[in-house]
Each structure stands twice: as structure tokens, then as C-alpha cells.
Amino acid sequence: MRQPTALRLHVPEPSGRPGHATDFSYLRLAPAGAARKPPPDTSATDAADLAYSLIRVLDDEGRAQGPWAMQIDPAVLRKGLQAMIKTRIYDARMLIAQRQKKMSFYMQSLGEEAIGTAQALALSKGDMCFPFYRQQSLLIAQDVPLFDMMCQLFSNDSDRLKGRQLPIMYSMREYGFFSISGNLATQFVQAVGWAMASAIMGDTKIASAWIGDGATAAADFQTALTFAHVYQAPVILNVINNQWAISTFQALAGGEGTTFAARGLGTGIVSLRVDGNDFLAVYAVSKWAIERARGNLGPTLIEWVTYRAGPHSTSDDPSKYRPADDWARFPLGDPINRLKQHLIAIGAWSEEEHQRTQKEYEAEVIAAQKKAESHGTLATGLSSSPATMFEDVYKDMPWHLRRQRQKLGV
Amino acid sequence: MDDRNNGQKTVPMTMIQALRSAMDIMLGRDEKVVIFGQDVGYFGGVFRCTEGLQAKYGKHRVFDAPISEGGIVGAAVGMGAYGLRPVVEIQFADYFYPATDQIVSEAARLRYRSAGEFIAPLTIRMPSGGGIYGGQTHSQSPEALFTHVCGLRTVMPSNPYDAKGLLIAAIECDDPVIFLEPKRLYNGPFDGHHDQPVVPWSKHALGNVPEGYYTVPLESASIFRPGSDLTVLTYGTMVFVSEVAAKESGVDAEIIDLRSLWPLDIDTIVASVRKTGRCVVLHEATQTSGFGAELAALIQEHCFYHLEAPIERVAGWDIPYPHAHEWAYFPGPKRVAEAFRKVMDETADQGAGDAARKRG
Numbered sequence: 001m002r003q004p005t006a007l008r009l010h011v012p013e014p015s016g017r018p019g020h021a022t023d024f025s026y027l028r029l030a031p032a033g034a035a036r037k038p039p040p041d042t043s044a045t046d047a048a049d050l051a052y053s054l055i056r057v058l059d060d061e062g063r064a065q066g067p068w069a070m071q072i073d074p075a076v077l078r079k080g081l082q083a084m085i086k087t088r089i090y091d092a093r094m095l096i097a098q099r100q101k102k103m104s105f106y107m108q109s110l111g112e113e114a115i116g117t118a119q120a121l122a123l124s125k126g127d128m129c130f131p132f133y134r135q136q137s138l139l140i141a142q143d144v145p146l147f148d149m150m151c152q153l154f155s156n157d158s159d160r161l162k163g164r165q166l167p168i169m170y171s172m173r174e175y176g177f178f179s180i181s182g183n184l185a186t187q188f189v190q191a192v193g194w195a196m197a198s199a200i201m202g203d204t205k206i207a208s209a210w211i212g213d214g215a216t217a218a219a220d221f222q223t224a225l226t227f228a229h230v231y232q233a234p235v236i237l238n239v240i241n242n243q244w245a246i247s248t249f250q251a252l253a254g255g256e257g258t259t260f261a262a263r264g265l266g267t268g269i270v271s272l273r274v275d276g277n278d279f280l281a282v283y284a285v286s287k288w289a290i291e292r293a294r295g296n297l298g299p300t301l302i303e304w305v306t307y308r309a310g311p312h313s314t315s316d317d318p319s320k321y322r323p324a325d326d327w328a329r330f331p332l333g334d335p336i337n338r339l340k341q342h343l344i345a346i347g348a349w350s351e352e353e354h355q356r357t358q359k360e361y362e363a364e365v366i367a368a369q370k371k372a373e374s375h376g377t378l379a380t381g382l383s384s385s386p387a388t389m390f391e392d393v394y395k396d397m398p399w400h401l402r403r404q405r406q407k408l409g410v
Numbered sequence: 411m412d413d414r415n416n417g418q419k420t421v422p423m424t425m426i427q428a429l430r431s432a433m434d435i436m437l438g439r440d441e442k443v444v445i446f447g448q449d450v451g452y453f454g455g456v457f458r459c460t461e462g463l464q465a466k467y468g469k470h471r472v473f474d475a476p477i478s479e480g481g482i483v484g485a486a487v488g489m490g491a492y493g494l495r496p497v498v499e500i501q502f503a504d505y506f507y508p509a510t511d512q513i514v515s516e517a518a519r520l521r522y523r524s525a526g527e528f529i530a531p532l533t534i535r536m537p538s539g540g541g542i543y544g545g546q547t548h549s550q551s552p553e554a555l556f557t558h559v560c561g562l563r564t565v566m567p568s569n570p571y572d573a574k575g576l577l578i579a580a581i582e583c584d585d586p587v588i589f590l591e592p593k594r595l596y597n598g599p600f601d602g603h604h605d606q607p608v609v610p611w612s613k614h615a616l617g618n619v620p621e622g623y624y625t626v627p628l629e630s631a632s633i634f635r636p637g638s639d640l641t642v643l644t645y646g647t648m649v650f651v652s653e654v655a656a657k658e659s660g661v662d663a664e665i666i667d668l669r670s671l672w673p674l675d676i677d678t679i680v681a682s683v684r685k686t687g688r689c690v691v692l693h694e695a696t697q698t699s700g701f702g703a704e705l706a707a708l709i710q711e712h713c714f715y716h717l718e719a720p721i722e723r724v725a726g727w728d729i730p731y732p733h734a735h736e737w738a739y740f741p742g743p744k745r746v747a748e749a750f751r752k753v754m755d756e757t758a759d760q761g762a763g764d765a766a767r768k769r770g
Binding site for chain 1: 492
């Protein structure tokens, strides 16, 4: 009789760890221009190959290649590059401000700026994004006053959220930016519900849901896909695969041997895997998914492949779990450099303009910070009354909260 | 204010018909009201509460949902953010647990965390309680899990009249409301005497329900039975159990039907306990950390110097809801009457003790 084989538990590991380099072949890259572009009324089955390949437009020389290279007004591309530059400068300054204890916490979007920026420029006024915590580019691309964003970070007297939320958990309804929750994945279902509501009312607005690779493991992710498919909700389901969720490698969220885009296929949703550091690809694919949603052709799941260049947050130290030079070796590069290269190649940008833009935004961010800090920071003490913390629990304050506020003496 | 009848014609309704009437009226009055949940569309719900509403208002207003409580509530939060007023059904309260994150961290906190920029004006209906041989997954009373969550309103009617008026008030409310429906009361009042014939709502005054629109305001308790001996604080099915226990024990109990559990009507409660000086807290849910604990704490905080006896609690035993031994679990009229007598005797015993010491 054969001896039965002893069973083994498989625990995925990244190929790179501190001290030895990552083998990025697991990304299974495709050359720019290789992926086909199906008609917007395609089906999940007919487009299944696109969930496993990688849609890319910009090649290594900064040229636009293949069927996804669409005519984009150079003004839009310039606007995109400017917003990405501004986002990166904003992040860098706010990171320093956190180190100076002016706020309790910060999260950068370094390396991922193209995704929110390009999609924000592709969406229309009135559409609603349900972001998680690394989509500040959605706001900056819409020219939200940096002062407003910073006051939220500083929890000061001009913080429209009254100091109730952790820094970066913005809420800006008029910019189509839903209140951020620290409970990952909850917003994914909510976005589908918002899109269903828009369809119920015969509206023309669509929703855009955002989630990271790590949180796709949460039940709400799969639930959202089911609801989106069942009701053919006008929603874009964005998965930002930046390879890391704190120290959890994407393989541990279920990415090993498959893709996050593939998760949509079994649900019946048209699903694409896209180079998230390629502004032209992000813009073109977003436009395509938006056209589908607005045309009652159903939801689209998009996995954006990118890399979390910074720590998860200011409370994280990635040198403990991944190689220090990982981002520099990441094969999809830096989204700002890639769009800059393209714009210079088509004569719509120059190195000099780039330098000048950086300086301008440095000055703008510093000026906004100075103004925001004049309204207080966590370090200088808050002028707002703690009485406000009893408000907005309910529409009208019930007796027990009035009593508790009196007990506090405010 | 309770605009009772408001000059309207009343018709006999079960609690199911009263709830359906409330939803019918709100679907008609407000295009932003939508209703969805498992089996609620074409079929009309396992308890028939939404029967006929899809046919009347269309599939985009009343529709079936996948078996995913987290999805149902999560989608409703998104719809609320859009500006709709969703009314969702969780088929049994025992099934709400997968929706906990969406209820506790999202619906209940959205107004606060966005400083009023987004709200979640949801009504989450769920049949609760036992007495139907439903076993542990169709009999639970999870109200204390909701009353502990700031930002939620928790409501439980005990009769068709209140059910309709409270449900309309809940749908119109801009806060998320957990609307618990004591399923044993769906078709008639139930006093805990499970071996006696079922009484239909058509034989009870509170089964006469106005046909049109009216509200029973949230945060308002009702004095279900005025009395002078002791105060009973209760809600749902236990309202009728305490009523029959008063009759059978001869104790003149003042029964307060809380209707809104949280935030609650503290003034009505305090006035009654200060008047009677005695209090029994009664619920079907398990005792430890149950809502009765909060009620007892509130009474000692507000009425301690008016109390003539310790507060007595009657609740379900601290066990999963049993199937075959349902009636040994259920806090029926006998246990309630014993609690009444104990609270009435406490002072006398204490007095006897004092007298004995004096003689010694």
C-alpha cells in the first residue's frame, strides 16, 4: 500500500525581502500596445483575456502605442502632469508636517498618483467616488483648495470635519469624494448602492469605487461585485494593486498565480488589468469604463498595477519587510517621469517648464500650509470647543448627550 | 405628538398589514423611498410584509436582494448617501451579524464622521424574538447590540397601531433606525400562555388602524396599562405578558411600553417609577448585559430615593435560544408574576426584619 502524502500548508512569500532583491517576473508584464481594445458592449467572457494581460499605452521611449492610445487633448495631459506634481509635493510637505507633530498621522500616495489623477479628469461633475485613504490625487486633480485639505489634516478650527476624523480621511461631497472610512472595503458596496440609486432615479451620474489589493480579501469586496453584476450598476470598480498592504504582500490577498482583475470574471463583470503608472492607459481605460457605465452596459472592474513607493503610513517602516530599492527596480517606473517623457516627446512640455511648475507648486503648498497653520494645528492646541464632539451623532441631540455634554462642562 | 386616528377611518389590521400599509403610504408619498431585501420583491417577503408592493410600485422601487446582509445594508448606505431613503428587510434579526460593520461603523457613524455632509437615513427592519418554535437562528432578540451603538435609533412596536405609526416615523427620520418587529405579535397579541388559542388582532383595540398617514413619534413611550403598585419597563411581546401577569397576580402594575428603546423617553419612565416606587424590568433577550441592565442603571440614577424595593429583572436565561424547551426559556406570565410579588414583598420582609430586631 502507498503511504499517504503528508499535507503541507502553503503560505505565500514575496520573492524579495530586506537584503535580497525582488524578482518582478511575477507581474507577467506585456509590451505597450499589445492588449486589444474590445467594443464597450463586450462581455466578461469575451474580454476574459484582458483580465490576465496588462493594458499599456506608453512604451519605454514615452511613445503612445496600440489600440488604447486615444486622442487626448494635450491640455488634459498637461493638467494631469501638473496635478501629479502637485500631489507629490503636497504629500512630501505634509509628511514633514506630521514629523513636526502638527498632525497625528499621514499617508502618502507616492508612486500611485497617475490613477486618481487620470480618473478624476475622466469623470464628470456629479459623479461620486468612494475612495480609500490613498486617493488624494482625486481631489488635487480637481483643484480643491489645499487649504481645505490641510485644515482637515491639522484638525484645526477650519477643519470642516470638526476634528472627528483621522488626518487624510477627507469628505468633500461637492467634489464627488465620499467620506473615507478606516474600515476597509465597506465603501466598495456603498459605491454600488450609490450607483444603483442613480439608476433607480433615472439619473446620468455614475459611481467609482476604490479598494486596495489587500482589502479585496474582505467579504465586502466580493459582495460588491455580486451586487454590481446582479443590478448591472453604473459603477467603476477600481482595485489598486500596489503590491503591499502594510507588510502583507499581494500574494497573501490572493494574487499569487492569478490577478485581481480575474476576481471579477467569475462574477460576470468585464474586468481589465492595466498599467497604473501609465497615465495614458489609466485615462483611456477609465474613459472606456465610464462610457460603459453611462451607457447602461454595466460595471467594469479594473486592476491598476502600481507600487506603493512609500511606507503604508507614518506609523509604518517598510525597511523591515521589503528591499530598500524595491521601487527603483519596479519595472513600471514612476508615473510622473513617464508622462513627462511623453509630453516632452510630443512637444507639449519641457524640462524647464517642469522645473518651473515644481517651484510654483512648492510655493503654493507652502503658502496654503502657512495659512492653514494660522488656524491651528494639533501641536499648537485647538481653539474649537469640545462641545462640538456631541453634535452630529444624531440629527437632533437627544437628552442623554445634552446631559453628558453638561457633565463634561462644555 | 401622537396624532391618534387624526379623524381617519380605522380598519382592522394585523401587524403585518399595518407595516405593509406604512410602507405603501411612504412609497406613495416619497419617490425617494425604496424597499429591498431577501424575498421582499415578487414574493412579498417570508412574512408577507411587502406583499403586492412591487406590483404596485414597480421593480425599481421594491426589489429582491442577494442573500447578503452586509451587501443589503452596505448598498442602502450608498443609496442614502445619494439621497434615497431605503427601507431594507433583514429576514430574521438573527441574520444581521454579517451586516454589523455596515451598521455600526458606517450607517451609525456617517453623519458624525462627515460632519453632516453625508447621512444614512435608513430603516432596517428585522423580525425578532421567539415564541414560534424557530430555534436559535430564528428567535433572537439582539436589541442590546444596537442600543450600545451611538448614532443608531432602536425601535420595537408591540401592536399594529404603533407598528404603522412608528415605521412611518422611522422612514421619515434622517437617522438610521433599527426597526425590530416582534414576530410572535405579527398576527395577534400574545400573553405567553402558549397553550391557549391564538387571539387575532381583529379582537384587540390596537388592531384598529387608521388607513392613511400618521406617525407615532420616536423617543416616546406609552403607558400601556396605568397602575399604582409598581412600574414595568418593557417592550415588544413582553408588554402583553406583563399585562396578563398583572391580572393573574392582582398586582396593579403600570406597564410602560418603551416603543423606542434608544434614545428613549426618560421623562415618562422617571415619572412612573417616582410614582410607584417599585420597578420590574422585563425583556425576552438574554439577561447579562441586556438592555434591562441599562434600564436598571437609569432608574437607580434618576429614581434611587423614590425606590422602596430593589429593581427586579426578568429576562431570557443566558443561553442560546433553545428549540424544544422554548417555553422553559421564554419569560412567561408565571415568572413575571413572581417578580411582581417579590418586588411587592421586599418592603414587607425588610419591615419584618426590622420589627424582629426591635423585639430582640
